[in-house]
Amino acid sequence: MIVSTFTNIAAFIVAISVLVAVHEYGHYIVGRWCGMKILRFSIGFGKPLWTKIAGKDRTEYCVAAIPLGGYVKFLGERYGTGDPIPPEDEGRAFNQRPVWNRILVLLAGPLFNFLFAFIAYWILFVNGVPTMKPAVGEVADGSYAAAAGLKQGDLIRRVGGRETNDWETALVSMLDEIVGNGAVQLELEEPDGFVRRTMLTVGGDATQLTEPGMLFEGLGFQPWQPPAVLAAVEKGGAGFEGGLQVGDRITSIDGEDLNSFLDMRRIVGERPGEQVVLGLYRDGEQIEVELVIGSIESEGRTSGFLNVSIGNVVDDYWHLRKFGPLESLSQSLQRTWVSTGFTVRMLGRMAVGDVSIKNISGPINIAQFAGSSAAAGLNSFLNFLALVSISLGVLNLLPVPVLDGGQIVYHSIEGLKGSPLSERAQLLGQQLGMAALLLLMSFAFYNDIARILS
Incomplete structure (x- = not known):
């Protein structure tokens, strides 16, 4: 339990740190391309654990103590310090750049999340899934x-x-x-x-x-899962010594029903050295066999083992x-497009009540998925990162003022009317946006706790 919890937390921190770094790097690099001066690039919030100042603009790069987000601080942002802009930096402040420059910078974060998903899927298809x-x-x-x-x-x-x-x-x-x-x-x-x-x-x-x-x-x-029908029983193994035969279909262990060979392997693996009663069908007759489960050592852990197999039925x-590098490009583009479209449709249908809000996951559930996917291997973890990256990109494009999408709306209005929204309108939007996010987080935490209790 302790190891599982540690794995979940570690995988969650790695996942969030990677995806936030990708998102913020999108803002950062496009901001630089647009001639903006960047004061700070931070992964995480709170007290900096590591800091480095580099580049001709003396940008501060830091990793902070709370790995639940990050930010890029541009010179002259409205939520900045309000300090006067030095003469040598005139024209390089965020709010001094053309509106289309600012919108590009805001779009870049979500777009880099989609790009990350595309690259992750490409790696998966090249490696083979x-x-x-x-x-x-x-x-x-x-x-x-x-x-x-x-x-x-x-x-x-x-x-x-x-x-x-x-x-x-x-x-x-x-x-x-x-x-x-x-x-x-x-x-x-x-x-x-x-x-x-x-x-x-x-x-x-x-x-x-x-x-x-x-x-x-x-x-x-x-x-479908492969049934527990034995295709091979190794001589000298625990199954052979207990009287199991080729063709036996195992249906239960100590009264616990089995739906597949995977169920049998899970139960046997958890009970090394134990004496159990197997219910099975042999030649159309239901019988019981009593045997002692064998054991095997692997990576410092003892697991139960019967020395039986189900042959190549799984191959069907x-x-x-698996695709070549070029074909993987189209496959990964299609997978990214389909996953993005599905996420958008589900969010829209959730808003009108057609999809259950129980699908909103908080950090606890995401950490559990992160841990289980990391334990399953690199391919599984990459797939998890791609899906979460797409979700992060879509969520940030929502027209909520505290998110990139809301800021894009603000700057688009400024471009249409020729002047920024009033400070009062922006403040009201920020307050409404914060309230909406808090409500969303409340649903997410409630769902996490409900899943644990159930």
């Missing part, structure tokens, strides 16, 4: 999925006309269709190759299905999505 095909697992009787005729083993080829090569694409497409239409058109391929189409209708339950973790449960089916459902 192990991908599970979107195949249907167990289907619950009386569910929406059963009514639509979904069967275990069906491969979801298309959702609403969009080709689906992996579960991420399938889930995004299904949520889009459910929220927009209350129904999903699916193209399914049966194990024998027969292709059919069906309509999965959810009626008035669309909003409820958008709650975290509710989609599969609400639709009434689970993603997993594939490696």
